[in-house]
Amino acid sequence: MKVKGMKKFEKIINEFTQTFGVTAYWNPAFEALPAQKIIGFTVVVDEDMNEVFLNDAEVRFPEVHASLFLWLLMHEIGHCMTDHLWTPDDETYFKRAKRHLDKTFGGDVIRKNNWYHKIGDEYMATKWAGEYMIAHPKKMAKFNKKLNEAMRVFCKKNGIAP
Numbered sequence: 001m002k003v004k005g006m007k008k009f010e011k012i013i014n015e016f017t018q019t020f021g022v023t024a025y026w027n028p029a030f031e032a033l034p035a036q037k038i039i040g041f042t043v044v045v046d047e048d049m050n051e052v053f054l055n056d057a058e059v060r061f062p063e064v065h066a067s068l069f070l071w072l073l074m075h076e077i078g079h080c081m082t083d084h085l086w087t088p089d090d091e092t093y094f095k096r097a098k099r100h101l102d103k104t105f106g107g108d109v110i111r112k113n114n115w116y117h118k119i120g121d122e123y124m125a126t127k128w129a130g131e132y133m134i135a136h137p138k139k140m141a142k143f144n145k146k147l148n149e150a151m152r153v154f155c156k157k158n159g160i161a162p
């Protein structure tokens with residue numbers, strides 16, 4: 001798919017992520033390279049996986065009212081902001097635990113992801129995101145307004161339902 005207006009959209013996202021020292025790129029999926037303070041984002045999302053993600057986040061932070069996109073963006077920033085908590089051994093453990101889930105649950109995305117979000121780095125990334133959004137309502141409301149407008153323009157340009 002040829003994406004239109006992506007640079008502009010990316011710029012608006014970066015104006016926000018740069019306040020955390022994080023650079024965001026358009027990417028096939030949401031992901032983080034915490035050590036490099038780089039995140040990837042997209043508007044095309046995996047339904048099953050995100051349902052579980054959003055459910056986990058909303059159960060833990062019912063007072064946060066954020067779109068799936070904003071939650072995912074904050075979660076990836078959260079990986080960058082909590083990276084200092086982990087030793088190389090912790091990181092090896094998280095990788096192993098995730099591989100183990102892949103093997104155990106295979107295509108059962110829902111069951112797999114219920115466990116996935118309990119793994120330390122995932123748990124803490126969402127915790128950071130939720131606590132940050134609660135502690136900074138003004139900054140979040142301002143960005144959310146900009147984000148919604150940018151998303152509307154971007155989706156219209158690309159013929160995607162927002």
Ligand SMILES: [Zn+2]
Nearest residue numbers: 075079122125
């Ligand atoms: Zn994550």
